[in-house]
Amino acid sequence: MQIVQYIPHPRYKITVFKSGRRYIVKFDDADHDLSLKFREGEVDGLKDVVSQVNQELLEEIDQVFETLSSFRMSRYQRSSKRFPDII
Template identity: 30%
Template sequence: MRILGYLDHPILKITVFKTDTRLSIKFENSNFEQTYKFRPTEQTNSLKELQKLVDETFVNQVMTLFQQMEQNFEVSFQRNFPEAEDDDFPAII
């Protein structure tokens, strides 16, 4: 696998990877990542063409999924580690 390139975004790190048989687009925010893997086609053969695929609507859907991932994690953390809320650390001023 090699890095084909990066797509510019103000919040997310978007990396495009290529293998002999697959392309992958990885989206990363500060805590989570999403990876979309697919076979290359004539329309998705280059980094420039992949920039068309990763349009504003696609990125908005990715961001919505990141929000859901963060909520899922937070709910699970609170459910499984409720005592973590009651730490006895002094307040730092």
């Protein structure tokens, strides 16, 4: 797998990889990452992959990351109540 492009964004690190016959677009923020995979027949090359990363997709990624953050915080709050304070 090799990095073929970075897509600039103020909040996310967006990296496009080429792996065999597919492209992978990885979105990273401070706490989460999400990858989308495109097979060779689904897109017409790198330009098409990059064009898929539009405002609509980024808004959906925002929602997914917000959901993951809420889930993570609820899990953390539950797990922190399991153990008594040790003095």
